Amino acid sequence: xxxxxxxxxxxxxxxxxxxxxxxxxxxxxxxxxxxxxxxxxxxxxxxxxxxxxxxxxxxxxxxxxxxxxxxxxxxxxxxxxxxxxxxxxxxxxxxxxxxxxxxxxxxxxxxxxxxxxxxxxxxxxxxxxxxxxxxxxxxxxxxxxxxxxxxxxxxxxxxxxxxxxxxxxxxxxxxxxxxxxxxxxxxxxxxxxxxxxxxxxxxxxxxxxxxxxxxxxxxxxxxxxxxxxxxxxxxxxxxxxxxxxxxxxxxxxxxxxxxxxxxxxxxxxxxxxxxxxxxxxxxxxxxxxxxxxxxxxxxxxxxxxxxxxxxxxxxxxxxxxxxxxxxxxxxxxxxxxxxxxxxxxxxxxxxxxxxxxxxxxxxxxxxxxxxxxxxxxxxxxxxxxxxxxxxxxxxxxxxxxxxxxxxxxxxxxxxxxxxxxxxxxxxxxxxxxxxxxxxxxxxxxxxxxxxxxxxxxxxxxxxxxxxxxxxxxxxxxxxxxxxxxxxxxxxxxxxxxxxxxxxxxxxxxxxxxxxxxxx
Amino acid sequence: xxxxxxxxxxxxxxxxxxxxxxxxxxxxxxxxxxxxxxxxxxxxxxxxxxxxxxxxxxxxxxxxxxxxxxxxxxxxxxxxxxxxxxxxxxxxxxxxxxxxxxxxxxxxxxxxxxxxxxxxxxxxxxxxxxxxxxxxxxxxxxxxxxxxxxxxxxxxxxx
Ligand SMILES: Cc1cc2nc3c(=O)[nH]c(=O)nc-3n(C[C@H](O)[C@H](O)[C@H](O)COP(=O)(O)O)c2cc1C
Ligand code: SF4
Ligand code: FES
Numbered sequence: 001x002x003x004x005x006x007x008x009x010x011x012x013x014x015x016x017x018x019x020x021x022x023x024x025x026x027x028x029x030x031x032x033x034x035x036x037x038x039x040x041x042x043x044x045x046x047x048x049x050x051x052x053x054x055x056x057x058x059x060x061x062x063x064x065x066x067x068x069x070x071x072x073x074x075x076x077x078x079x080x081x082x083x084x085x086x087x088x089x090x091x092x093x094x095x096x097x098x099x100x101x102x103x104x105x106x107x108x109x110x111x112x113x114x115x116x117x118x119x120x121x122x123x124x125x126x127x128x129x130x131x132x133x134x135x136x137x138x139x140x141x142x143x144x145x146x147x148x149x150x151x152x153x154x155x156x157x158x159x160x161x162x163x164x165x166x167x168x169x170x171x172x173x174x175x176x177x178x179x180x181x182x183x184x185x186x187x188x189x190x191x192x193x194x195x196x197x198x199x200x201x202x203x204x205x206x207x208x209x210x211x212x213x214x215x216x217x218x219x220x221x222x223x224x225x226x227x228x229x230x231x232x233x234x235x236x237x238x239x240x241x242x243x244x245x246x247x248x249x250x251x252x253x254x255x256x257x258x259x260x261x262x263x264x265x266x267x268x269x270x271x272x273x274x275x276x277x278x279x280x281x282x283x284x285x286x287x288x289x290x291x292x293x294x295x296x297x298x299x300x301x302x303x304x305x306x307x308x309x310x311x312x313x314x315x316x317x318x319x320x321x322x323x324x325x326x327x328x329x330x331x332x333x334x335x336x337x338x339x340x341x342x343x344x345x346x347x348x349x350x351x352x353x354x355x356x357x358x359x360x361x362x363x364x365x366x367x368x369x370x371x372x373x374x375x376x377x378x379x380x381x382x383x384x385x386x387x388x389x390x391x392x393x394x395x396x397x398x399x400x401x402x403x404x405x406x407x408x409x410x411x412x413x414x415x416x417x418x419x420x421x422x423x424x425x426x427x428x429x430x431x432x433x434x435x436x437x438x439x440x441x442x443x444x445x446x447x448x449x450x451x452x453x454x455x456x457x458x459x460x461x462x463x464x465x466x467x468x469x470x471x472x473x474x475x476x477x478x479x480x481x482x483x484x485x486x487x488x489x490x491x492x493x494x495x496x497x498x499x500x501x502x503x504x505x506x507x508x509x510x511x512x513x514x515x516x517x518x519x
Numbered sequence: 520x521x522x523x524x525x526x527x528x529x530x531x532x533x534x535x536x537x538x539x540x541x542x543x544x545x546x547x548x549x550x551x552x553x554x555x556x557x558x559x560x561x562x563x564x565x566x567x568x569x570x571x572x573x574x575x576x577x578x579x580x581x582x583x584x585x586x587x588x589x590x591x592x593x594x595x596x597x598x599x600x601x602x603x604x605x606x607x608x609x610x611x612x613x614x615x616x617x618x619x620x621x622x623x624x625x626x627x628x629x630x631x632x633x634x635x636x637x638x639x640x641x642x643x644x645x646x647x648x649x650x651x652x653x654x655x656x657x658x659x660x661x662x663x664x665x666x667x668x669x670x671x672x673x674x675x676x677x678x
Contacts, residue, residue, distance in 0.1 A: 013645050016660035048647035048660075185642060187603030193644040225550075225587050226643050228656050263543075264550055266585035269641060283545030283571070284585035343647065345608035350647030374607065380662065382604055386641075418605045418646065432607070436641065442584075 003036040004080075007055040008064070009112065010043035011197050012229040013190065015065060019052035025070035026054070029077060034102055043198015045112035045358065046352030047099055056080040064091040090240030095340045096390035100370060104330060105354045106338045108191075109317045111198035117236055120338050122201045128246070131318030133458035135254045136208045139169050140162050142213035146316060148415075149323035150336025154191075155272075155387070156413045156489075161316075164306060168214040171304040176216035178207050179300055179307040182223040182230070183265055183272035186385025188344040188416030194352060196223070196230035198316075200237035204247065204260060206313035209320055211258040219258065220300070222277050224265040225453050234262045250487055269386075269440040272308045276442060287442050288488045309342055309414070330356035335401045335412075345382075345418035346372045362396035365419055376421035382503065385414025387493035389500035390426060409500065411493075423502050426505035430498040431459040437494040447482045448491025455498070456480055465513035472509065475502070522595050525559030530555060531563050535570045545571060545581055545614070552627035557605055594629040594636040596674050599653040600620070602639045605646035612652050615639075617664045621671065634675065 008014075021041060030037035047053060053066035054076060065076045068089060079087035091097055105111075111420060114121040122128070128224050134142050147162025168176060180203065184192040187361045196203060223231045238260050241247045249257045263281060265271050271280045275289035278300050299305025313330040315337065319327045328336045335357035341364060348370035352360075365371070372378055379391045389410035391398065398404055405412050420429075434455030441449045455478055461471045479495035486492040502509060524530070530552050538544045548567060552559055559582055568575045582588045600615055606629040622630050622637055629636040645651035648660030652667065662670065 012658045013648055013660060016645050016648055016651065016658040053647070184644060187642045187645045188605045189642075190644040190646060226640055226653070229658070230644075263546065265587075266546060266549070267587035267640070268585050280546065281543050283581070285581050320647035345605040345646065345649060348646075353648075386604060416605075416646070418608055420608045424608065429604070429607075432604070436603075440641075 003038050005038045005040055005057040006077075006277055007042045007057075007240070008052060008115070008200075009038045009227075010041035011051075011112075011194060013048050013194075014044050014051040014053070015229070018069070021070045022052045022054060022068050022073060023068060025073040025207055028047075029073055035077075040115050042112045044194055045094065045100060045106070045114050046078075047097065047349070048351045049349045050091065054092075058094045060093070062094045062209065064094040064097065065089040066091060088391070096455050097419060099349065099351065099353075102368075103354050104338055104356055106318050106327065106330070108195065108199070108310050108352065108354045109310055109318065109338055110202065111194060111352075114199065116198050116200055116233065117240060119201065119240060119246070122199075123195065126321060126423070127201055127317070128205060130320035131205050131212075131252070132207050134212055134320050135252065135256070135330075139213045139215060142209065142320065145324050146213070146319060149319040149327040150324075150331070150334075151312065151315055151319065151327065152312035152335070152402065153309055154315070154339070154414060156186075156411070158412070161308060162311050162503055164308070165214055167215070167294065168306050171297050173304050173383070175218070175301075175303045177300040177303055177305040178210045178214070178216045178219035178313075179278065179305055180207055180219065180310055180313055181272065181274060181277055181307055182221050182222040182227075182234075182310050183277060184224060184227070184414070185269040185272045186388075186414050186416050188382065188385060188418035189325070189342050189414045190344075191340040191342055191352060191415065191506070193227050193230050195310055195314050196227070197233045200234050201241065201270055202317055203234070203239060203310055204241050206316040207260060208251065208258045208312060208336060209316050210246065210308070212256055214304075214306055216304075216306065217257045219260045220281055221260065221262050222281055223262065224267060224272075225267055231262065231264055236432065238262060246337045269436075270442045270488075270490055273490065276396075276488075277307070278305065285442075288444055289430075290487070291469075311414075323513050332356070332358040332399065333403055335403070339400060339412070339415050341400065341415045341417060343419075345416050346374055346421045347419040348373050352388045357401050358399045360397050361417065362393070364417060365396065366399070369419065372419060372421045374421050374423075376423065378425050379420060379422040380416045380420040380426060382429075382497065383418070384411040385416050386433060387411070387489060387496055388413050389496050390429060390504060391500070392504040395504075409496065411496070424503040426508040427459065427463050429509075430501040430509075431456060431463070431493055433497040433501075434459060437490060442488075445485065445491060447485035448487075448494075451482045451491065455482075455494075459498075462509055463513070473510045474497045523570060523593065524555060526556050526560040526562065526567070531560070531566055535563075535566055539570055545573075545578070546585075549582065549585075553588060556590055557593040559671070561590070566578065592629075594633050596634060596655050597636050597638060597669075598674075599638045599640045599650070600646070601641070601643050601653075603642040603646075603650040604674045605642070608652040609649040609661075613651075614664060614667060618667055621668065635671070
């Protein structure tokens with residue numbers, strides 16, 4: 001009798017739908033039937049409405065079932081063995097599921113496929129080829145490869161990664177650092193989390209390559225405390241990599257050293273901003289630093305530091321493995337490569353969609369997402385997190401591209417797309433943007449710290465229909481002050497969601513007071 | 520996550536010493552203390568200040584900067600409700616109102632019986648399955664009002 005591999009994700013989202021109990025049921029079944037089942041706890045494929053999605057390895061490849069309940073496990077096992085596989089939860093061969101088949105997975109190539117903590121599996125799926133190639137190159141050549149790939153930071157600002165690395169490379173210092181920004185605070189985003197849980201070695205490899213490239217021997221991953229699963233997974237993976245000689249002194253017998261430390265944030269959104277994050281890593285309050293000096297010149301503990309988002313760093317191994325041109329050939333305009341889009345909110349089929357830049361919001365929400373979860377008409381989409389603009393349905397043909405979004409006064413950010421149906425009230429969303437800014441402000445500058453509190457009050461008055469015209473003018477002034485007078489993008493971009501709400505949904509700021517006050 | 524142990528200066532000193540060698544040790548120390556005691560006792564401040572050669576005011580400044588760190592003991596279970604946009608789009612505001620009513624407390628407060636502490640969070644990375652809730656570090660997705668009540672019940676049973 002052959003051993004069947006059954007995959008039940010250990011991804012936090014899958015767990016949130018009961019994957020742990022399903023895994024227990026699979027283990028129980030194996031015992032009861034004396035069947036030789038190897039239970040693999042993979043990451044998620046990112047088809048979250050199907051979680052827990054269980055895969056069974058068959059001679060013809062992996063087949064999927066979902067969403068699976070513990071009670072259904074026995075039936076599924078029988079169906080998987082039966083020739084016609086008939087079962088209401090049967091989804092077909094995993095790779096043939098249209099949602100997956102239509103993606104171009106480069107950074108997420110292994111996520112959901114491999115056992116996240118098996119180095120052997122990682123290597124069998126192309127892992128460590130990038131680092132091995134990098135070890136044969138000098139720092140400048142590695143940086144050049146990253147520059148040529150056109151990779152831009154996936155954390156939000158879209159700054160060219162190679163150029164940042166170049167600055168660190170040419171700054172001489174006894175100690176340099178690689179810092180991974182895994183603070184992923186934007187609502188509607190989960191790509192960093194999925195990757196850390198589903199393919200942690202790709203991040204470790206990417207950071208190691210960065211270290212070799214710029215001459216940094218130490219790295220830190222700063223993970224938000226809201227992600228306990230990712231934190232534990234990264235700790236385990238680092239332990240395994242170190243044990244196997246893939247991290248530490250003389251890694252892979254190269255004579256090079258790279259150490260990696262995992263640190264936990266403490267629930268402050270602002271610590272996703274790079275200088276605030278560095279302060280936090282140093283054990284201080286997460287106050288924003290003035291720039292210059294750039295972190296690339298004086299970063300962590302005052303040393304030259306590469307700070308990049310999880311997805312940026314995890315995209316590096318494939319760039320080194322397959323070459324810059326391979327990566328650059330995906331995408332449009334100045335947005336090269338692929339973007340892992342996170343489709344979230346009021347949508348039927350939310351999940352991770354990695355494709356070349358250029359997909360439109362409509363393709364994303366309608367073709368992939370299947371429309372709203374509630375079945376009501378779509379009314380607004382917020383892209384790029386809490387500092388991103390709200391777009392109306394009429395702008396759904398906008399392609400996901402840094403420049404196209406900037407032209408509509410929006411931003412792609414970290415690639416989070418949050419869908420709202422027609423019950424949304426954009427005046428309340430604008431109020432929330434101000435409230436969020438007030439809660440999360442580091443407090444360094446007045447326009448942000450005080451402006452946001454005033455913003456909440458002013459919007460409250462607008463909603464309550466108190467001197468509406470005067471207060472709308474005041475709100476506009478306030479937005480301008482925040483935009484111009486804030487040190488960082490928290491205060492500086494909070495006006496974006498507010499002004500987009502005002503521009504595209506003016507009727508929501510012009511309702512009879514009673515209707516809203518009644519809530 | 521189990522019931523935290525009551526404040527104990529010796530244990531605290533051990534935890535602080537364990538992290539002392541780390542660069543930027545204060546956050547790891549605070550996390551270790553909160554993990555053990557469920558909050559950061561005022562009496563920990565001078566211990567931390569001594570260990571790190573910082574002023575008490577500086578330690579206090581750090582503790583108060585971060586939303587995670589509590590300065591009051593917590594209940595046996597911590598219930599975190601996501602209030603961010605994606606969850607809003609799926610009815611988080613309703614869920615928040617329901618949860619506050621059910622537990623009879625506002626955010627950052629603990630029920631009278633000491634069982635539940637209610638907290639708000641902004642995104643749990645479960646936005647494709649909004650609304651999201653985290654109870655004692657366990658994530659839950661697509662939580663409606665009835666689902667929330669069920670979760671409370673199960674959590675209550677687990678002591
Ligand atoms: C308020 C604020 C929050 C941010 N949050 C994050 C975050 O959670 N994750 C992230 O990677 N970048 C975040 N950024 C962007 C970082 O400052 C920085 O641009 C990024 O870490 C650089 O990495 P990248 O070039 O790879 O994107 C944030 C910026 C601001 C202003
Ligand atoms: S804009 Fe806000 S968060 Fe940014 S530095 Fe100023 S006060 Fe701090
Ligand atoms: S917004 Fe609630 S989990 Fe992300």
